[in-house]
Amino acid sequence: MKQRANCNEDGLNKGAWTAEEDELLASYVNAVGEGNWTSVPKKAGLNRRGKSCRLRWLNYLRPNIKRGNISVEEEELIIRLHKLLGNRWSLIAGRLPGRTDNEIKNYWNTTLSKKIQTKKSTINMPNIKAWNPKTNPLEANITSSSISYLIQTKAQNCSKTSNPLHTLPSTNGVMQTQQISGQNSQDELMEEKKDKVLDCDLFSFDDEMWIDGFEFGGEINVVDDYDNDLVCSLFDSNL
DNA sequence: AAGCTACCCAACCGCCGGCCA
DNA sequence: TTGGCCGGCGGTTGGGTAGCT
DSSP states (O other), rough: OOOOEEEEEEEEESOOOHHHHHHHHHHHHHHHHHHHTTTHHHHOOOSSSSSHHHHHHIIIITTEEEEEEEEHHHHHHHHHHHHHHOOOOHHHHHHHHHHHHHHHHHIIIIIIIIHHHHHHHHOOOOOOEEEOOOGGGGGGGGGOTTTEEEEEOOOOTTOOOOSSEEEEEETTTEEEEOOOOOOSSSHHHHHHHHHHHHHHHTTTSEEEEEEEETOSEEEEEEEEEEETEEEEEOOOOTO
């Protein structure tokens, strides 16, 4: 853009790139190729940091950069990929030819996050029912004494949970989660969470959620609803 | 027309991991 | 094994601009 057109304390240019600088950088990279960015400014005759040259090339000067509005198809893909990958902008950008991670990050932060926030505030909660373990055949598989309650979800694409719940192997398309006992370290809990998110993304559920309400002292929040792909988080205030 | 505000997005910053001597 | 260098990445900044009063 147009800001910060001045020099820093090192005497290096900062801020908006001039057409002359763009020309110098593009000519150099086209002739020599990408890489060795720390030496590029000196060799190309630019008064910039190597990092700045790299960023300018990747986000603006590189061939095949697609400029202009994000299409509806691209927007849908970004949403789905973000649901799957989180803020891994470079990975998301890798699935959108011609788009840069910076562009997608900006688009998300300025446009999509607001859209999704708006949707989130208007969607309905899933049906929630008390679940009686005695009537559930899966109970027979649970033997650990560390389990204080079970949560069985049948939510559509229930892809995120946010408290230390451990996902058990699914049976017949039903996901089970169990509370992790107190001796787990925070790091272990984060690992569990990470694994669970990946696991759950592969699931597709019905639109109902059963909770063992007697033991479960928390609440269920619907985090996101991306085009009917329900994303829930389960908060236990007793933890 | 002028002032104000919200939004957009290019660019910068700092952290982290990989590589190599 | 370790320390330095480099590139990549995500978060943040702040100037330009459009829209509103």
